[in-house]
Amino acid sequence: MLELAYRARRPVLLEGPTGIGKSELVRQLAERLGIATVVLDLSLLEPPDLVGLPVIRDGRTAYAAPSVLPQDGAGILMLEELNRAERYIQQPALQLLSARRLHEYELPPGWVCFAAVNPESADYQVTPLDRALRARFLNLNVRADRASWLAWAQVNAVHPGVIALAQAHERILDDVPPRTWTYASHVLGALRAEELADGVLLRDVLGGYLPPSWVELLLASKESWSSRLPFDLRALLADYGPNSPAGKALRAARERGETDRFDEVTTRLAPLLEGPEVGVLAAQRKLSLGAFEALLADLPGDHRERLQDALGGNATATVLIDVRPEELLQNYAGSAAEQKVLAWRADPVRQHRVGLLVTALSAHLAQQAKLVEVRRSNVARACLGQVLAQLPERWALRLAAALKKHGVTPIRPQ
Template identity: 35%
Template sequence: MQGAVTVSPSQVPELLLNLATVRPVFLWGAPGIGKSSLVREFADSLALDCVSLIGTQLAPEDLIGVPQIVDGRSRFCPPETIARDEPYCLFLDELNAATPDVQKAFYSLILDRRIGSYELPPGSIVIGAGNRATDNALARPMASALVNRLAHVHLRASAADWLVWAAGAGIHPWITDHLTDRPDHLWSAPPKTEEPFSTPRAWHMLSDALHSFGPALDEETLKVLAYGTLTPGHATAFCGYVKIVRHSYGLEAILKGDASWPRRIEDRDLLYYLADSFRGRLIKDLPAQREHASPAVRQMAYRAKSLLVQLAEISVEVAQTVIADGDDDNPVLPSWFLLEAARDMPRLVEARR
């Protein structure tokens, strides 16, 4: 949908409280960001049972029922999961992935709150949810008549909200600590190929696996788990972070000269992680204009140029990631630092010989 205004998970309960109680709502969002959990938690907050119907697993008769002869007349009898006496939350998950016939069967439930002669009890609420076609997920076009029967809410992933939730949900501390430092790693856009990608659900799965293996988890198994659940770049960063946690090997020690860049091939993930942290530190600490740099910052910049030389001796590719342009092809580090680095690099290389 074009021009959609997104909301974070923490905003959803208030929106649903005032919207879903008067009109049916459709919750849009990428796979794995918690749409289903939010709906179930909202239903619990209202003390309503949550009845989930998954659009991709339904046929029209699963909703409207099958005809029966009652008093000499045929009538459709909806299934008992729907035909309840007490108010409840009807959750139509993956609604826009259902076949057109199933979507049509939802019309009367969504607009008129009834199926055949059965009417939803007063106080019941109807909420639909689905993925967007842009997320490479199964999504069929919804007819304009169905779209117009729903109020639409667009959900985005929020690291701040997820970390608040994770603190009380038993998420593994390696994950919460890592995502506190790298909140941009919580979610990544679904890839065009069949490979894992980072979502709140993926991090939750990884957390369960880490708890299951316990402290005896070795590095190779950790890689299997991380690369089996996360975006490859995020998996590399996470494995590097875990090495730091386990071996007290941090960027601060390298900046101070108390430690050097790891050189072993098997520590390449750690090297990438430290280089990425180094880049982040330079972006944070170096001012846009050299004249605004304090003596301490200038000293740090000189040390950074020397560290770049040392890093390039180990891997030119990794060193280049530190000074690389951003996604918009514009420099991320200040131009004065990049110019000084280009000018001083030969001298620094010569000094190390």
């Protein structure tokens, strides 16, 4: 939606609690589009900082535009703290947002203004924006989303302890905004080994950012803080291969007998693969089944199965496979879908694809209208019987349990 607003050159008003990532959303959009960003914190500005200083030209008063305002190119001018600014800053800012000009200055055609505000509630000291002003903008409410933040955290060097805590607690962003967790991560990353062993210091430092309950939960997970892996999880899920840096590192570890490296890979990856952030990574094309399967080929069997179970049972990851549930419910025998299922079953490093298909089919049957159709159709139930007969045991048991739950009796092949 932000990209659409940029293409239409329409101003956007992002509203959400402090520290939630409003500016980061804009920065990521600009990075994706290959355009510039200029950020102005209006709460810190005086009128000349935005309007410019008056000068005399040809006997008339004009205004010299501040150098911070863009003169050419393309980008997003981000105006922070619009409703915390003084009225004498709000008025020219709103003119820039809505009319794209200030006195003689005009925003270049390739630029658009976005603004960020905090909610008009008792939690914030803000100057309310009237409805007439709001009507000039595309108004978007921004909220914290754990899955999206975890996907971001995985590739932005957020401390492993914070990531592990976020994976384990769904409400982690309810009390503490994403930015504060990022600050806590920076502090943890800067601590020396002897400082990490000092419980008093840790509580004092982390307590400067986090409520006591979250400090204790974070300290209780200290075993997850250290990472001996010379690569991040993004490398494993996005572009792992025999000749990738991560691939070479894991193979070298295997040759040296360092099995704890494989334990750490599995321990760190499994919660991610089970969680909702997988759907975000898949949508952003930062999770490749090819890379994941190349990794599985380098892992011992028990580690491989744990990761396959984690991904195969994740409903947000079903978009990664190219067989849809409907293909299993009619004309299945001899179909392209059957050939794929048989190929996946025969390949130890691709059996999670069977799991994803079972998960997708279970979700399909959970829709009441679809369920009624399947219960009434002998063809669909016969197809399900054929599918069950072809699945690896652990996935067949999961599908059988789902069918029993939904009252569907498959017709077994003779």
